[in-house]
Amino acid sequence: xxxxxxxxxxxxxxxxxxxxxxxxxxxxxxxxxxxxxxxxxxxxxxxxxxxxxxxxxxxxxxxxxxxxxxxxxxxxxxxxxxxxxxxxxxxxxxxxxxxxxxxxxxxxxxxxxxxxxxxxxxxxxxxxxxxxxxxxxxxxxxxxxxxxxxxxxxxxxxxxxxxxxxxxxxxxxxxxxxxxxxxxxxxxxxxxxxxxxxxxxxxxxxxxxxxxxxxxxxx
Amino acid sequence: xxxxxxxxxxxxxxxxxxxxxxxxxxxxxxxxxxxxxxxxxxxxxxxxxxxxxxxxxxxxxxxxxxxxxxxxxxxxxxxxxxxxxxxxxxxxxxxxxxxxxxxxxxxxxxxxxxxxxxxxxxxxxxxxxxxxxxxxxxxxxxxxxxxxxxxxxxxxxxxxxxxxxxxxxxxxxxxxxxxxxxxxxxxxxxxxxxxxxxxxxxxxxxxxxxxxxxxxxxx
DNA sequence: TATATAATTTAGATATAACTAAAAATATGT
DNA sequence: ACATATTTTTAGTTATATCTAAATTATATA
Numbered sequence: 008x009x010x011x012x013x014x015x016x017x018x019x020x021x022x023x024x025x026x027x028x029x030x031x032x033x034x035x036x037x038x039x040x041x042x043x044x045x046x047x048x049x050x051x052x053x054x055x056x057x058x059x060x061x062x063x064x065x066x067x068x069x070x071x072x073x074x075x076x077x078x079x080x081x082x083x084x085x086x087x088x089x090x091x092x093x094x095x096x097x098x099x100x101x102x103x104x105x106x107x108x109x110x111x112x113x114x115x116x117x118x119x120x121x122x123x124x125x126x127x128x129x130x131x132x133x134x135x136x137x138x139x140x141x142x143x144x145x146x147x148x149x150x151x152x153x154x155x156x157x158x159x160x161x162x163x164x165x166x167x168x169x170x171x172x173x174x175x176x177x178x179x180x181x182x183x184x185x186x187x188x189x190x191x192x193x194x195x196x197x198x199x200x201x202x203x204x205x206x207x208x209x210x211x212x213x214x215x216x217x218x219x220x221x222x223x224x225x226x
Numbered sequence: 227x228x229x230x231x232x233x234x235x236x237x238x239x240x241x242x243x244x245x246x247x248x249x250x251x252x253x254x255x256x257x258x259x260x261x262x263x264x265x266x267x268x269x270x271x272x273x274x275x276x277x278x279x280x281x282x283x284x285x286x287x288x289x290x291x292x293x294x295x296x297x298x299x300x301x302x303x304x305x306x307x308x309x310x311x312x313x314x315x316x317x318x319x320x321x322x323x324x325x326x327x328x329x330x331x332x333x334x335x336x337x338x339x340x341x342x343x344x345x346x347x348x349x350x351x352x353x354x355x356x357x358x359x360x361x362x363x364x365x366x367x368x369x370x371x372x373x374x375x376x377x378x379x380x381x382x383x384x385x386x387x388x389x390x391x392x393x394x395x396x397x398x399x400x401x402x403x404x405x406x407x408x409x410x411x412x413x414x415x416x417x418x419x420x421x422x423x424x425x426x427x428x429x430x431x432x433x434x435x436x437x438x439x440x441x442x443x444x445x
Numbered sequence: 446t447a448t449a450t451a452a453t454t455t456a457g458a459t460a461t462a463a464c465t466a467a468a469a470a471t472a473t474g475t
Numbered sequence: 476a477c478a479t480a481t482t483t484t485t486a487g488t489t490a491t492a493t494c495t496a497a498a499t500t501a502t503a504t505a
Binding site: 456 | 479491493498500504505
């Protein structure tokens with residue numbers, strides 16, 4: 008498989024949120040930053056290889072083989088991200104682009120050894136689950152901070168938006184995965200939240216709160 | 227730079243043994259396993275980019291910028307090889323092909339951090355020197371075992387041929403970098419050597435002996 | 446339901462990196 | 476020094492991955 012083919016497979020997987028959902032040509036084009044006509048060409052090729060189901064004007068979906076392929080690429084991407092953070096002291100906002108390159112390295116043994124070196128991590132630095140050799144993975148708690156009732160406590164388990172700007176904002180405010188927080192109050196006017204975290208009071212906009220995955224805890 | 231361009235630069239560098247020697251189109255084609263006509267095309271491109279000096283029918287040589295580029299790729303290749311052996315327990319005959327892929331990953335920070343993780347190694351698993359950030363490197367002792375006088379002792383510091391077959395042969399015979407050996411006798415008939423290594427007597431053909439770099443030692 | 450709008454595909458073009466076959470330049474041998 | 480052999484280049488072709496512009500199909504609306 009070429010890098011380009013792998014990137015298309017990954018895009019379709021993410022757009023369908025990991026299922027075999029049907030995805031439109033335009034949405035793939037948008038995500039890949041290419042033109043729809045380029046997508047059409049590629050879909051024909053991927054279809055010929057048995058990685059996607061594709062019928063003209065009807066959109067695409069991954070075949071089981073396509074899903075397996077996507078999971079393998081995502082496994083590589085996320086393991087490399089863990090490596091960069093854990094072994095090379097990169098920050099979580101720096102790893103995506105390098106992992107985008109590293110995910111295309113072909114060697115199953117390399118990935119299995121890396122997995123072992125890192126002690127078989129189940130989540131990447133952004134809290135996203137890392138598929139195992141056979142595609143299995145632990146579902147992350149997918150509740151957003153914005154959906155949690157006032158007064159409850161939660162632990163931060165992931166980010167929905169993993170753009171560098173958002174991640175650096177979190178760093179600046181000392182919000183990291185594993186942090187415990189308590190929702191003190193919700194401002195009716197703009198839906199912002201006042202939370203208690205790390206002995207501090209912090210105000211988070213609705214936009215922030217709806218990009219943080221949390222797991223509710225009892226105190 | 228594309229992967230292909232990088233591979234050509236590396237090929238020219240190795241054929242010229244690291245200098246700015248003039249290299250023929252055919253020899254590049256042979257090393258790259260492509261046709262001479264493909265080489266001609268690429269030389270025009272590399273020349274336009276200021277990486278090689280190229281005049282029709284006159285062969286190519288690297289410019290100073292070309293040499294710098296080559297050293298940077300070789301630095302990456304060799305650091306990754308050390309990583310694979312030291313951190314992921316690969317054997318020295320397995321690392322070349324994976325490093326061939328990893329050497330094209332673009333991130334200066336990644337390489338510098340890797341260098342640090344590995345404790346700034348000066349030689350790769352085959353005894354080849356690893357250029358530093360600025361292209362500087364320690365010349366390895368380039369005497370071959372076949373050139374050493376009978377009766378002298380030496381330490382194994384590298385391999386000239388780093389093909390998997392040769393490396394596995396050395397493994398089978400417990401010859402590794404760092405091993406001390408003494409040349410007991412040279413057989414006139416076929417120039418094979420009887421050496422004393424690791425409390426054993428071993429017979430090495432002229433071909434083997436002329437692919438092992440050693441450093442002479444006094445006892 | 447006819448028509449307009451949006452989405453998608455086709456056709457034809459470009460750039461990269463390879464190839465083959467033929468032409469041109471250089472090198473070699475008698 | 477000339478003919479031959481070798482090397483190298485040119486010209487034209489192929490495959491990948493992209494693009495633009497035009498044509499086609501689907502959908503949404505009046």
